[in-house]
Amino acid sequence: MSNDTASNDTASNDTSNDTGHDTTTGPASADLSDDDLRRELEHLHETRHETFLHGSESALTAHTHRMEALEQEYLRRNPGREVDPDRLRAGRRDDA
Numbered sequence: 001m002s003n004d005t006a007s008n009d010t011a012s013n014d015t016s017n018d019t020g021h022d023t024t025t026g027p028a029s030a031d032l033s034d035d036d037l038r039r040e041l042e043h044l045h046e047t048r049h050e051t052f053l054h055g056s057e058s059a060l061t062a063h064t065h066r067m068e069a070l071e072q073e074y075l076r077r078n079p080g081r082e083v084d085p086d087r088l089r090a091g092r093r094d095d096a
Helices: 003-013 034-054 057-079
Strands: none
Touching: 034 057
8 A cells, every 4th residue: 555545544534623523423512503502412412321321332432522512512602501499409509
């Protein structure tokens, strides 16, 4: 195999863009509109249990990384999001 062929094979297997985002899991979270981000999060949360129970190790790892990236982006965009006091543990509630 020539060096040209080897470098082409490597380039075709590269699934990340210049930000390091793995493009096989979908667009980078920062590139999504608010509606698309919310839709992606809902879908991942819906599929999490099945992926956890029945997915391969690589599928679970990819799912986890994608979910974390989307959740972090959502929190970045919504720092003052409404928190339901019933979702907090007693003794850990913020004094508001």
